[in-house]
Amino acid sequence: MTIGLTYDLRSEYLKMGFSEEETAEFDKEDTIEAIENTLHQLGYQTERIGHLKQLVGKLAAGHRWDLVFNICEGMYGIGREAQVPALLDGFNIPYVFSNPLVLALTLDKGLTKRVIRDAGLPTPDFAVVYKITDIETVHLNFPLFVKPLGEGTGKGINSHSIVNNFTELSNTCQALLKTFEQPVLVETFLSGREFTVGITGTGELAATTGTMEILQRENAEKGLYSYSNKENYQSLIDYIALEEEPLKSQCENLALKSYKLLQCEDGGRVDMRMDGAGVLHFLEINPLAGLHPVHSDLPILSRLNGVSYNELMKRIMDSATKKLIRSNK
Ligand SMILES: Nc1ncnc2c1ncn2[C@@H]1O[C@H](COP(=O)(O)OP(=O)(O)OP(=O)(O)O)[C@@H](O)[C@H]1O
Ligand SMILES: [Mg+2]
Numbered sequence: 001m002t003i004g005l006t007y008d009l010r011s012e013y014l015k016m017g018f019s020e021e022e023t024a025e026f027d028k029e030d031t032i033e034a035i036e037n038t039l040h041q042l043g044y045q046t047e048r049i050g051h052l053k054q055l056v057g058k059l060a061a062g063h064r065w066d067l068v069f070n071i072c073e074g075m076y077g078i079g080r081e082a083q084v085p086a087l088l089d090g091f092n093i094p095y096v097f098s099n100p101l102v103l104a105l106t107l108d109k110g111l112t113k114r115v116i117r118d119a120g121l122p123t124p125d126f127a128v129v130y131k132i133t134d135i136e137t138v139h140l141n142f143p144l145f146v147k148p149l150g151e152g153t154g155k156g157i158n159s160h161s162i163v164n165n166f167t168e169l170s171n172t173c174q175a176l177l178k179t180f181e182q183p184v185l186v187e188t189f190l191s192g193r194e195f196t197v198g199i200t201g202t203g204e205l206a207a208t209t210g211t212m213e214i215l216q217r218e219n220a221e222k223g224l225y226s227y228s229n230k231e232n233y234q235s236l237i238d239y240i241a242l243e244e245e246p247l248k249s250q251c252e253n254l255a256l257k258s259y260k261l262l263q264c265e266d267g268g269r270v271d272m273r274m275d276g277a278g279v280l281h282f283l284e285i286n287p288l289a290g291l292h293p294v295h296s297d298l299p300i301l302s303r304l305n306g307v308s309y310n311e312l313m314k315r316i317m318d319s320a321t322k323k324l325i326r327s328n329k
Contacts, residue, residue, distance in 0.1 A: 003039055004049045004058075004065035006072045006084050006095075007032055012051070013075070024227070025073045025153045027292070034293040035069060038313040051075075052083050059091055067324060068095040071288055078150050078182070079104045081288060096320040098265045098287040106262060106285050107150045109185050116282050119261050121254065123282040124188040124275075129173050135186075138169065143189040145224075146172045148180040152286065154227035156180055162189055162223055190281055192274025194225060195242060197255035198289075198298045198307075200267045200315035202323060206259055208252045209298075209312060210305025211242040233295075241304035250280055258282050266319040267312075269298045 010026035036046050047065065049055050051072060068088055074080025082100035089100065098106075106112050110128045117123055127138045128149060138144075143164050148156040156176050163169045169186070176184045198209035216222065220229050220236035229236050242248045255270035262285055269289040272280050290296030293309045302312045 001066045002045045002047055003096075004047050004063075004068040004093075005032065005036065006049045006051070006055055006068055006070045007035075008051045008071075008073050008075070018075075021155065024155055025151075027071060027290075031071075031290075031292045031296075034309065035071070035291060035313070038310055039069065039317070041310060042314055042317060044317070052087070055084060055087060059087070064091075065093060067320060068093055069320075070095045070097055071291060073152075073288065078107055081107050094320075094324050096266050096316060098263070098268070102263055102265070102287055106264075106287055109147075109284050110149055110183070112262065112285065113282070115262060116258060119257070121257060121261070121282055122279060124190055126185055126187040129177070129184040129186055132170070132174055132177060135166070135170055135173055138186050140186065140188055142169075143191075144169060145187045145189045146176065147185050147187075148176055149183040149185045151180060151182075153290075154225065154230045157224060157226045158228065159221055159224075159226070161226070188275075190273040190283075191223070191276045192278060194271075194273045195251045195280075196297055196301060197251050197270045197272070198267075198301045198305075198312075199255060199259050199264070199270065200312065201319045202265045203260065203263075205319065205322070206256055206264075208255065209302040209307045209315070211248055211251045211255075212297075212301035212304055213240045213242050214238075215240060239300055239304060241301070254280055254282060258285055262287075265323065267298070267316040269301075 008026040010023045010028055013023045039046050049058055070084050072084040074083050081103035085095055086100040088095045113123045125140055129135055143162055146161050146163055160172045163172050173184050194214045195211055197211045199206055200209055201207050214225050215238040217236050258270050264287045268287040270285050271283040273283055274280055289298040293299050299309050
């Protein structure tokens with residue numbers, strides 16, 4: 001079986017003139033190599049395709065694959081993560097990870113929270129600020145947390161994200177609206193412990209690969225898992241496999257319920273945090289979780305819980321190939 005690989009290689013975009021921050025979510029060569037090597041070890045053949053436009057070129061030239069392993073984040077628009085799977089659907093080519101509807105929905109953290117809240121799952125109260133005058137209509141109690149509506153990898157998240165009064169709210173919203181040219185999500189600040197849960201599988205077969213707690217060291221940016229804390233995690237963050245019960249089960253229940261509700265496929269990661277009273281809340285879901293074998297949260301948390309990179313990839317591929325069997329029937 002030949003697996004095509006679609007990905008956004010950071011170095012290619014840097015060469016094209018995009019900035020470090022614009023390309024922060026894109027992958028490094030060693031991630032693609034790790035995925036490729038692991039797929040070979042699992043008995044698959046692979047062919048590198050690359051980003052959306054390279055996929056378009058190959059499709060036009062008549063290339064086809066049995067399955068595409070897709071980790072493209074996309075460059076333009078709120079639907080950018082959905083573009084590659086949408087194109088592959090158009091050619092009836094199956095792919096690993098979620099469908100366009102899931103990837104478009106979950107990139108919008110506000111709409112995702114509406115679905116989560118509608119199902120009665122806990123997530124902080126929030127408002128979406130489209131233009132700066134909208135802050136007049138934010139009726140939430142301080143402190144609040146302010147972040148871009150549709151980014152990942154901690155982009156736009158720093159010490160100014162926690163705001164304690166109207167002036168700080170206005171300043172951070174203004175800065176984010178300008179920098180990211182997209183709406184801003186304003187949420188109740190959760191001051192408690194933070195966890196992330198790994199999941200593989202689809203629907204009823206979805207299962208966790210483990211849960212880890214994210215602990216900031218003394219010298220880390222305080223109170224949040226920010227862009228700079230993520231970039232420098234080796235010196236600033238401690239990751240601990242969560243074993244404490246019933247907390248571990250509570251984290252995994254919330255993660256699995258959210259993942260199934262949002263109809264994620266094959267694998268992903270759910271981020272959550274406790275409020276001051278110790279109640280767990282859904283923060284966001286990552287249906288295209290980073291897959292760097294050493295530095296990405298999903299492989300790290302899986303490894304801490306005894307699931308190797310090879311095993312993680314095997315579980316993802318087992319899920320994807322089950323879908324393949326179903327779609328060929
Ligand atoms: N409402 C909140 N209250 C407290 N902390 C928050 C809140 N929202 C986000 N954070 C902090 O900011 C971090 C990043 O937020 P979030 O997970 O939404 O961003 P992201 O860039 O999508 O992350 P990822 O790297 O997982 O894609 C969280 O891990 C958490 O530490
Ligand atoms: Mg996150």
